[in-house]
Structure formats: C-alpha cells, structure tokens
Amino acid sequence: MRLRSAGLLLLLLSGLHAVIQEEVRAMVGSNVKLSCISTEEKTFDLNELFVYWQIGATEKPETVTYYLSGNSSAGHGNNHYKDRAQLSLDSMKQGDFSVHLYNITPQDEQKFNCLVFSKLVKILHVVVTLHVAANYSMPVVSTPDNAPEDEELTFTCTSTDGYPWPNVYWINRTDNSLLDKALQNSTVSLNARGLYDVVSVLRIRRTPNVNVGCCIENVLLHQNLTVASHTGIIETFKGNDTEVLPDTHPDRTRAMVAAITLLLTVVVAAAAGWWCRSRCPGKNYTGAQALRPELGFTDHV
Known part of the structure; x- marks a missing residue:
C-alpha cells in the first residue's frame, strides 16, 4: 500500500514535465525491451535514484517493477511481472532505465510509464505503448455437405491462437471480390492461452463450380491468411445413385x-x-x- 501511494505521488508530481511517447510491438512468447533512456551524457548515482515502471490509469497506477534509492536490487509490485520484468543496475548508472520483459503474453498489451527521479526531482518520464501480436493458424475451410437438391451451400472456416482480434473475409475466387458480410456469421472467442479462436460460417446460393476463399486478417502484423475451397472436385451422393462431376482433365x-x-x-x-x-x-x-x-x-x- 505504501509503495502504491509513493508511486501515485511521484506520478502526479511528474505531470508538469514533458512526456516522451514510444510504441513497441512484440510477439506472444518473445522477449522485449521497453526503452527509457536519459539523453544527458553523465553517470548516475544509484543512491540518489528512484525508478518506477507502472501500468494503469494515472489515478490508480500499478507498479510493474521499481528501484528505490538505497536498495541493492530492483523489486516487483505486480505478481504478473515477478521474474518477468528486469532492470539493470549497471545500465541505470549510465542513464539507461529500460526494462526487459520476458515471455510476452496478451495481458502485457499496456501503456507502461517509466518515471525516473534523482534527489526527488523528476528527470525522465517515458510512456511506452506495447502492442502484442500472435500469428493465427492457417485457416481450414470445410467442404459443403449439403444435399444436391439444397439451394444453399454452407462453408465453415476455422483459425486459432491469434492476436489481436481478427478480421474475417469471404472472397469470391472467380473475380476476387468480397462477399457480402450479411452472408457470414463469425464467432471469435478467447481460449485458455488468452488468444483468439475464430469460426466463420458462410451460406451462399448454390451455383455451378462455386469457388470461395476464407481470409483471416491480422491488422497488427499486416498479414492475410487465405485458403480457397472449390466444390468442382466434390462427389455428391444421393441414395444409391452417385453423381460424379465431369472430369476436369x-x-x-x-x-x-x-x-x-x-x-x-x-x-x-x-x-x-x-x-x-x-x-x-x-x-x-x-x-x-x-x-x-x-x-x-x-x-x-
């Protein structure tokens, strides 16, 4: 409680100073360095320093890790970052107050405040926005199992373990146009790893040689994963009669x-x-x- 109060006071006192804004991207499971570096060309006495890395709103910040003057090592204020957030005492002497985060998770997508005080005078305030991403699995498109007399075809597209929230598109592969969103029903859910799984169902009118594609877009990674499905190679069964579509060769x-x-x-x-x-x-x-x-x-x- 005392640590949180001290952090809140220091954060409020820093409001009159310029804030440096940075953005960083990291993959789930990777390690990342959040930079907080003083531009002053001098060394720092650790006995005069207070260093805080915090997340959360200004009125109720939550400490990630910290260094207090007189301590021989840095501490952690949030169990989520215990053994995952590390400051370097040797680097801080040279004006590098960056924190290293290990084994990134989706929950690390935060705004991180770096506050550095020397003799209780604020000398540095950096806000680092961390964006987290994870590759979606290659989409799998199921082939329609509709009866031949059905006027509507149903395709299902699935993809798992991605981040952030995906965009899902169905494509008419004949002319590469986007199909109407009203024809699809997409469900996105969080799994046990904190990543997103997506299932999209497309229902379209039956036409000869239907060829559609499912596209999963990860905006942060500028990535589109697309898989096509063509009903022209499907054999359709009805009772004891077998209708085999014409040979394509x-x-x-x-x-x-x-x-x-x-x-x-x-x-x-x-x-x-x-x-x-x-x-x-x-x-x-x-x-x-x-x-x-x-x-x-x-x-x-």
Missing part, C-alpha cells in the same frame, strides 16, 4: 478413349485372323492386312 480423357479403342481393335484383329485361318488356311491369309487401315484410324482418335 480433358486430355487425360481423350488418352483413355484412344487406349480403349486400340485395345478393342487388336482384339477384333486377332479374332478376325483366327476366323480367317480356320476358313482360309495356307498362303491366302490376309485378315491382319485387311484391318490395318482401322489401326491407322484408331491412332487419330
């Missing part, structure tokens, strides 16, 4: 037709030769030669 189809035609031609030629030998033995056998024009025709199918 016409060259392969022509090759298969040519091979089957050639095989049938060879079989016919062999049968004709056997028939000819049985009816016309000796030097009068011409069955294979008679069928050669057909073989030439088959090669061009």
Whole structure:
C-alpha cells in the first residue's frame, strides 16, 4: 500500500514535465525491451535514484517493477511481472532505465510509464505503448455437405491462437471480390492461452463450380491468411445413385478413349485372323492386312 501511494505521488508530481511517447510491438512468447533512456551524457548515482515502471490509469497506477534509492536490487509490485520484468543496475548508472520483459503474453498489451527521479526531482518520464501480436493458424475451410437438391451451400472456416482480434473475409475466387458480410456469421472467442479462436460460417446460393476463399486478417502484423475451397472436385451422393462431376482433365480423357479403342481393335484383329485361318488356311491369309487401315484410324482418335 505504501509503495502504491509513493508511486501515485511521484506520478502526479511528474505531470508538469514533458512526456516522451514510444510504441513497441512484440510477439506472444518473445522477449522485449521497453526503452527509457536519459539523453544527458553523465553517470548516475544509484543512491540518489528512484525508478518506477507502472501500468494503469494515472489515478490508480500499478507498479510493474521499481528501484528505490538505497536498495541493492530492483523489486516487483505486480505478481504478473515477478521474474518477468528486469532492470539493470549497471545500465541505470549510465542513464539507461529500460526494462526487459520476458515471455510476452496478451495481458502485457499496456501503456507502461517509466518515471525516473534523482534527489526527488523528476528527470525522465517515458510512456511506452506495447502492442502484442500472435500469428493465427492457417485457416481450414470445410467442404459443403449439403444435399444436391439444397439451394444453399454452407462453408465453415476455422483459425486459432491469434492476436489481436481478427478480421474475417469471404472472397469470391472467380473475380476476387468480397462477399457480402450479411452472408457470414463469425464467432471469435478467447481460449485458455488468452488468444483468439475464430469460426466463420458462410451460406451462399448454390451455383455451378462455386469457388470461395476464407481470409483471416491480422491488422497488427499486416498479414492475410487465405485458403480457397472449390466444390468442382466434390462427389455428391444421393441414395444409391452417385453423381460424379465431369472430369476436369480433358486430355487425360481423350488418352483413355484412344487406349480403349486400340485395345478393342487388336482384339477384333486377332479374332478376325483366327476366323480367317480356320476358313482360309495356307498362303491366302490376309485378315491382319485387311484391318490395318482401322489401326491407322484408331491412332487419330
């Protein structure tokens, strides 16, 4: 309680001085340095210093870590930052009052106030805004399981473990236009790690060869993760009847037709030769030669 009161008093006393504003970005799980450096070219006596790193509103600040004149080491005022926030005594002697934060979490997205006093005179006030980010997983788009007679198709897109709050877009891959937001229903929730999971459901009217994409945007990282889904390769089942959509490789189809035609031609030629030998033995056998024009025709199918 005494520490908080002292911190509040010092913070209020610093209001008349210029404040330096900085912004820092850090990934979840990484380490980051929040800078608070004096521009004066001189060394500092630790016995004359009071250093506070605080978060929260001016009227009710919460101490992250601190150094008090006469102490041999820095302390911590918030259990969330115990063993995670570190000041360097050697650096402070040289005018570097920066704090090192370890194992960044989403809860560290705060405005951090660095207050430095020498002989109870405020010599430095820096506000560092920490922005926290985490990569979303690659989106997974489920294929529609709607019955063939349904007029509406349903796609589901999921992505997990990201930060900050995502933007979700569905794209018409035919012309890369954005689909109407009214067609989608997105749910974003916090998981046990304090990160966001997103599930987005798209319902659109059935059209031939529907091709849509799901895009998860992380604004802070300037990152768009997009996965497409094409119903043109789906087989649709209805009762005992199976409707297989047309082959999308016409060259392969022509090759298969040519091979089957050639095989049938060879079989016919062999049968004709056997028939000819049985009816016309000796030097009068011409069955294979008679069928050669057909073989030439088959090669061009």
